[in-house]
Amino acid sequence: MGDDWGAAYSSQVATERNELGLAPKDETPPPVPASSLQQQMQSIQINNNKSNEPVTTFGQGSSMRPQPQSSFGMTQNAHQQSAFGAGFRPPDGARFPANPNPNAFARSAQPAGFLPPAAGPNRGGHFGRGSPAQRGRGYSGGPMNGNGFIPPQQQQQQMGYPMGPAPPQFSQTHFSAPKPPKKIDENDLPMSPEEIALLNKFLHNTVNLMKDEQIDVRLRQNDPQSPLHSATSFRDLRLKSEILHALDVMGFVRPSKIQEFALPILLMEPPTNMIAQSQSGTGKTASFALAMLSRAVPSSHFPQCICLAPTYELAVQIGEVVRKMAQFLPEVKVHYAVKNNGVRAGTKLEEQIIIGTPGRMNDYLGKLQLIDPSKITVLVLDEADVMIRQQGHQDLSMRIYNAIETASPGVQTLLFSATYDQPVIEFAEKLIKNAVSVTLKREDQALPNIKQYFVECISRDGKYQAVVNLYSGLTMTSSVIFTHTKHSAMWLADQIKMRGYKVALLHGEMPIPERAQAIQDFKNGVYKVLITTNVCSRGIDVSQVTIVINYDPPVNESNSDEPDYDTYLHRIGRTGRFGKAGIAINFVDDERSLQLIKKIEAHFGKPIPKLDPDDMNALEAINED
Numbered sequence: 001m002g003d004d005w006g007a008a009y010s011s012q013v014a015t016e017r018n019e020l021g022l023a024p025k026d027e028t029p030p031p032v033p034a035s036s037l038q039q040q041m042q043s044i045q046i047n048n049n050k051s052n053e054p055v056t057t058f059g060q061g062s063s064m065r066p067q068p069q070s071s072f073g074m075t076q077n078a079h080q081q082s083a084f085g086a087g088f089r090p091p092d093g094a095r096f097p098a099n100p101n102p103n104a105f106a107r108s109a110q111p112a113g114f115l116p117p118a119a120g121p122n123r124g125g126h127f128g129r130g131s132p133a134q135r136g137r138g139y140s141g142g143p144m145n146g147n148g149f150i151p152p153q154q155q156q157q158q159m160g161y162p163m164g165p166a167p168p169q170f171s172q173t174h175f176s177a178p179k180p181p182k183k184i185d186e187n188d189l190p191m192s193p194e195e196i197a198l199l200n201k202f203l204h205n206t207v208n209l210m211k212d213e214q215i216d217v218r219l220r221q222n223d224p225q226s227p228l229h230s231a232t233s234f235r236d237l238r239l240k241s242e243i244l245h246a247l248d249v250m251g252f253v254r255p256s257k258i259q260e261f262a263l264p265i266l267l268m269e270p271p272t273n274m275i276a277q278s279q280s281g282t283g284k285t286a287s288f289a290l291a292m293l294s295r296a297v298p299s300s301h302f303p304q305c306i307c308l309a310p311t312y313e314l315a316v317q318i319g320e321v322v323r324k325m326a327q328f329l330p331e332v333k334v335h336y337a338v339k340n341n342g343v344r345a346g347t348k349l350e351e352q353i354i355i356g357t358p359g360r361m362n363d364y365l366g367k368l369q370l371i372d373p374s375k376i377t378v379l380v381l382d383e384a385d386v387m388i389r390q391q392g393h394q395d396l397s398m399r400i401y402n403a404i405e406t407a408s409p410g411v412q413t414l415l416f417s418a419t420y421d422q423p424v425i426e427f428a429e430k431l432i433k434n435a436v437s438v439t440l441k442r443e444d445q446a447l448p449n450i451k452q453y454f455v456e457c458i459s460r461d462g463k464y465q466a467v468v469n470l471y472s473g474l475t476m477t478s479s480v481i482f483t484h485t486k487h488s489a490m491w492l493a494d495q496i497k498m499r500g501y502k503v504a505l506l507h508g509e510m511p512i513p514e515r516a517q518a519i520q521d522f523k524n525g526v527y528k529v530l531i532t533t534n535v536c537s538r539g540i541d542v543s544q545v546t547i548v549i550n551y552d553p554p555v556n557e558s559n560s561d562e563p564d565y566d567t568y569l570h571r572i573g574r575t576g577r578f579g580k581a582g583i584a585i586n587f588v589d590d591e592r593s594l595q596l597i598k599k600i601e602a603h604f605g606k607p608i609p610k611l612d613p614d615d616m617n618a619l620e621a622i623n624e625d
């Protein structure tokens, strides 16, 4: 055992580096022999899927179906006019519903600081285009020759302008969009799973009870012993009165869906192992916190429950939940087993609940001998999907489990995860014996319900003008604008702010609490537009986003001529969450960006038509769908 712990220590450096922003080093422990555990898994799956298996349906309604909603909201007229900017005149024959209140439009489309282009002839294809001097600003709805992008000068000719130098582009506003960088800053890369998990913890102040969802409960192995009953109130559960009191104070009126099904199993006798999956913010932490608090004996002053989390910050977040729930159990205490906490060998731990990272917990059990594994009654692995991304964490978790299970065969082991894909399933099944599996899954269909378009802009600067012209339309619902770099995001946000508009900005150099604040403000509607980079492209659930703008297309890190398909999917997946309708608009400003969009179109096999600003019908169609 001593050697085992020593070997495991070598992975600790790697795993403990897993604090935010620190890449793991290549110090991984030798692989743990594959567990001999052959598991019998009962499985209760709560999901929305269709299957031939017997299904019990809970919940009402069918909110999984795409909800018809107005893409740009408000009146079409307001949308059209505001999106095209003052100075736009509809082409002949275009359908414009009468504006019942032109003054209202004028106010909404032209807030303080807005400099509309002067009214001018409408000769075709430019958003925000006014007088001839302003041609070239904003969108070009102008000609495309098949696959090719027609350069501005040639477009002028086709539009009836004389050949010659391009007209001056920015007569009223002076700006110059930042050039794309040669190398991607690591702050512009998507957030790490640890960061996403932590950010989500900051974000979720209230649980998604999901009471109105159409939920199926599926019993894979119909075990008559299996406790397929649910708790519709916390009082249905055998919780200590002090805990019930704390839940009242915390405003927990009724259990969330995962709690409804997991808690009766978690609290039953004899203790039952569990693998539980449900998306972020659905009440998982509260579930296992209640399990630990219910099993801990307050009058016994030694460690009894262990909870593993991938980072220090996540451990602290869990600890705060446990403390709040234990506020009327003064004898129950929490200790954090995290790096650099100053705890040495020989310290007598009196706390019943120890929460920490696998590396440090490994020390506590091994070389520091601070925890007696035979006294452990509950072992929790939280954020299993994040944890398994590091081999070191996997190995250490396995080692800790084996040590505790050997010394305390009745230990209740619980694994919680926000996702449940194959690697998590394999890890969970390898790790935990005889577990009941409770999974709650909502379909997150990104593509089918998202309409994708591209819009031609004459230049990088033209993209900015396009945003300005679309701005009022964007603010009628909530929109996210993705840029390639944080510099572009900051620049764009500054430009828009200078026009008197409000926008939220989020990039990878901001600390997590600031990022959470920006997202919270966006979710609360303080800001209707969020400008961000790939840092925010995945993991964050902002369900009301209706429009995603790819100001710059997502490109492969090593070859900027190739799209980053995954990131594209994740970016546009910020809209169209859970069956809602959404729109993704891709800005194209040169042949390269056009080709990137064509490749994306071919890759996903979904058409990305050109959104022609002259084509009122297309925009109306967006609005009507």
Ligand SMILES: Nc1ncnc2c1ncn2[C@@H]1O[C@H](COP(=O)(O)OP(=O)(O)OP(=O)(O)O)[C@@H](O)[C@H]1O
Pocket (backbone or CB within 6 Å): 197, 200, 201, 204, 205, 206, 207, 208, 251, 252, 253, 254, 255, 256, 259, 278, 279, 280, 281, 282, 283, 284, 285, 286, 287, 418
């Ligand atoms: N039954 C409940 N009633 C009201 N609020 C709840 C309930 N359960 C949890 N919450 C609150 O909802 C928020 C999200 O819950 P929790 O952190 O347990 O979710 P989670 O699934 O663990 O999310 P994450 O994966 O982000 O950690 C928390 O602020 C929590 O205090």
